[in-house]
Amino acid sequence: MPLIIEAIVTTTRADQSPHISPLGMIAEGDGWVLAPFRPSATLENLARTGRAIANFGADARVYAGCLTGRRDWPLATLDDGQFRLADCASHAQLQVIAVDDHAERPRFTCKVVRHVTHRPFAGHNRAYSAVIELAILTSRLHMLSPAKIQAEVAYLAISVAKTAGPAEQEAWDWLIARLQAAGIAV
Ligand SMILES: Cc1cc2nc3c(=O)[nH]c(=O)nc-3n(C[C@H](O)[C@H](O)[C@H](O)COP(=O)(O)O)c2cc1C
Structure with a gap:
């Protein structure tokens, strides 16, 4: 089994507003595979824009919040118009380089364009x-x-x-x- 890291993935909707969702990121080489089930906003946004932001080390409430109708978390806008969580240990800018289409769960292979650290790793809890x-x-x-x-x-x-x-x-x-x-x- 490949390594999977849980992250908060930020994508951009057609109207340029942000969408955030927890997603398991599957390690592949020095990149990641994102595999959102259909139907989902993350999938639509990834397919349309070919890019996403992976936010690592988010507050635990962001994970729980996304599952309980609390998606309004403070965001920062990046130079290219994408969004990251304002409070995260680091964020990686992902570019889709291949799509393996599937009726239920397409796979988006992404390379890391840039990975920026914002604060030290806080340790395991x-x-x-x-x-x-x-x-x-x-x-x-x-x-x-x-x-x-x-x-x-x-x-x-x-x-x-x-x-x-x-x-x-x-x-x-x-x-x-x-x-x-x-x-x-x-
Ligand atoms: C830690 C965590 C990991 C998840 N990983 C995935 C995933 O890899 N694929 C997926 O489709 N949903 C995953 N989910 C569920 C999505 O967050 C949830 O279905 C979400 O609503 C996706 O739909 P959206 O893009 O419309 O928000 C995960 C949820 C959690 C809490």
Whole structure:
């Protein structure tokens, strides 16, 4: 299996407004493959513009926020008109160099045009990872049984209780509320 890094991907809509979404980026050589499922705004934007920004080290609330209707995060505009998260450890400017079209999940192979660091890497945090895991589960509610989600939440909640800072706790709470709103008893 290839290495996959989770990032917040910023793309540009047809009306030049930003769209942000968490995406798993598949390592390939010194570039990345982005594989958004159909239908999605990220896919449309990638296909139309051939470019995207990968934001690394985002606040955990951005991951949880994108899954809970909170997509309005502070952005900075780059020289070329694209957007990055104002608060991220680094951002990479991606250029699509090949498209492998597919009925469900096309693959966009990207090269890194530029990678800019904004602040030092802050270190690993278990609660941050738990938020990412729960965000992924929340994005797949239609495919998973309530029992599977309940079991995962019970396990992930341990590291949240032990290691979360205020941002990770808030992100976790948003996702739990989303699951409860979907009728899952967590
Ligand atoms: C950490 C994380 C990784 C994800 N990776 C992918 C991915 O590789 N492909 C995908 O289609 N959706 C992925 N998702 C789900 C998308 O973020 C979600 O479906 C999103 O709504 C995409 O649609 P959009 O571009 O219209 O926002 C991921 C979600 C999370 C939380």
